[in-house]
Amino acid sequence: MSTAAVAPARTGKVLADLLPSSRVRDIALVLGGAALTGLAAQIAVPVPGSPVPVTGQTFAALLVGTTLGARRGVSSLALYALAGLAGVPWFAGGASGLSVSFGYVLGMILATAAVGALARRGADRSVPRMAATMLLGEAVIYLVGVPYLAFATDMSASAAVAAGLTPFLIGDAVKAALAMGLLPTAWKLVKE
Numbered sequence: 001m002s003t004a005a006v007a008p009a010r011t012g013k014v015l016a017d018l019l020p021s022s023r024v025r026d027i028a029l030v031l032g033g034a035a036l037t038g039l040a041a042q043i044a045v046p047v048p049g050s051p052v053p054v055t056g057q058t059f060a061a062l063l064v065g066t067t068l069g070a071r072r073g074v075s076s077l078a079l080y081a082l083a084g085l086a087g088v089p090w091f092a093g094g095a096s097g098l099s100v101s102f103g104y105v106l107g108m109i110l111a112t113a114a115v116g117a118l119a120r121r122g123a124d125r126s127v128p129r130m131a132a133t134m135l136l137g138e139a140v141i142y143l144v145g146v147p148y149l150a151f152a153t154d155m156s157a158s159a160a161v162a163a164g165l166t167p168f169l170i171g172d173a174v175k176a177a178l179a180m181g182l183l184p185t186a187w188k189l190v191k192e
Helices: 021-040 059-066 070-084 102-120 129-151 155-166 166-190
Strands: none
Touching: 021 059, 021 070, 059 070, 059 102, 059 129, 059 166, 070 102, 102 129, 129 155, 129 166, 155 166
16 A cells, blocks of 8 residues: 555645635635625524524634635634624624624634645545544634633533533534535546
């Protein structure tokens, strides 16, 4: 068995790199990534017993990171966070400003960096690597979001896990499955 068969692909490219390169392209991609995340956050379903709704926001953030790469992805999510703090009503359910769920937004910025870096190394080209990438991204979001939720609400750690992690695991598995099919398929379609 050759080493190339087991080593992750080192492509150096993410999907956005297939577009003609320019500063205008990068600005448009960053703005588009922030807008996509804001739109996806409007898909918000309340969770009984939790101050945090289920949203499309995390799915969008992880897709932004994997398709744009770490640098542009972080720029998109940082823009999303700063604009939301400044009053743009595009956090979950049309909210803006600081809330008990803002830690998840901070986690999304870090997760975007992680999944973007992995995508640049080819992690978005196969289903198994994409699954691991999405799970890592979700874990990073929770590692920031759940402690922030506990702090912001004066919840115990176990109560924050029960309210800010456990109810979301099935939805996150579905989001990861969608991404696992979407990105490797996109790469096959562009035959890069």
